[in-house]
Amino acid sequence: MGGFSQAFADAFSLLWDFDARVFEIVLLSLQVSGLAVLIGTFIGLPLGACLAVGSFPGKQTAAVIVNGFMGLPSVVVGVVVYLVLSRSGPMGDFGLLYTPSAMVIAQVVLVVPLMAAIARQVVEDTWRQYREELAALRFGWRDTVRVLLHDCRFSLSVAVLAGLGRAMSEVGAVMIVGGNIDRSTRVMTTAIALETSKGDLPLAIALGMVLLALILFLNAGAFALRTSVMRRFE
């Protein structure tokens, strides 16, 4: 028990002292996951809305695939992205492997299906109510998707938060494509895994506390924003 208490005390000390190593890792994590979720939002939400509104052959199959990919194992994504970015892979010439860019790509692959699947469900429910009115106003599918995405913006914040949660807590894919290189591609989750295995519990605990606090803070902020805006328009 004494060891645990000491580890927690040291972890708090690292945070209190604004340890440069801790905040370097936290900053990189936020940059990688933030960019991945931003890109994922621009791909996943319209993709989900198109699946909800569109009428095309294979729509049901596409929906099943997107839903299935929600639970894509991150290590599998890591291996696939690794193969694509490795020197002999189709994107090997870009030299992205073991860079933060590779980690962003892997996280985008992970969050897009999740965000698309949630967006499809949210938009489809609204579209059922609006379908006739928008058709009578002669909305084409592009305008319909745009209007529905805007109208569902409060509910879609859940999709963005889910994507953010998945990106920030993911470890397998970024470990494989980023390599967990110190001061280069080490993010909170990979650092926690490494430091725990090395027995450096204070750093692992400090990073774990920051990770938890960030996720809770972002969720609380999004919830407050959603509630206040919904109060105005619901």
Place this chain on the structure above:
Amino acid sequence: MSLFPLRLRDVVFRPNGRAVLDGVDLTLSGEGITVVLGPNGAGKSVLLRTICGLLPSTGGVIDWGGGSFDPLAVGMVFQHPVMLRSSVIDNIALGLVPRGVGARERRMAAMAMLEQIGLADRANDNARQLSGGEQQRLALGRVWLTRPRLLLLDEPTSSLDPSAVEAVERIVRQIRTEGTKILMTTHNLGQATRLADDIVFLAGGRVREHVSVRRFFSQPSSVEARQFIQGELPWHLAF
């Protein structure tokens, strides 16, 4: 190209084998207000949706003045209009989005329309917090802004109080004076007498009568129409 005379010839809508429209023959001129009357299940709403292009007829022909169907020239307002989670002005400008009107022009046109329908002071309010009557006025303004040649109204005042009905009827008359042909359904016979130039009486998925409003109420020629006016429509025609 004119949409009129709009001719429906033997139009059938038979989903799952049940005839909702069972050979509708109807000719509409390009002026005035035509009110479609009939019991529940007669096919009034389906007729409007079929003309609007929202439901595909399973038989028959719709002839748009010898030309082709121009969807942008036909608008429709529903019994329960949809209000986006947005402001009143955004909702009224919505109809101009698919017509490629720029944001600035949309806003200016929407503001002018809000003045016309008496909702200018609510422009920035949440559209979902308007009363039922105000929402219906907004829905009418939204479609009126697109300047349709034919406006289809599906029981636009069915759940409104008398003062809201009066406000909606005033807007309907204004739209008519601008030269838009109006085809509307209602269960309110008083409203039919106030607004209609001619009456189409529909029962069992067929047009039983299409005459002037005066003639319909004074000398209905079909038994079904007489019984409907007297509130004695037999159940087998109603369902």
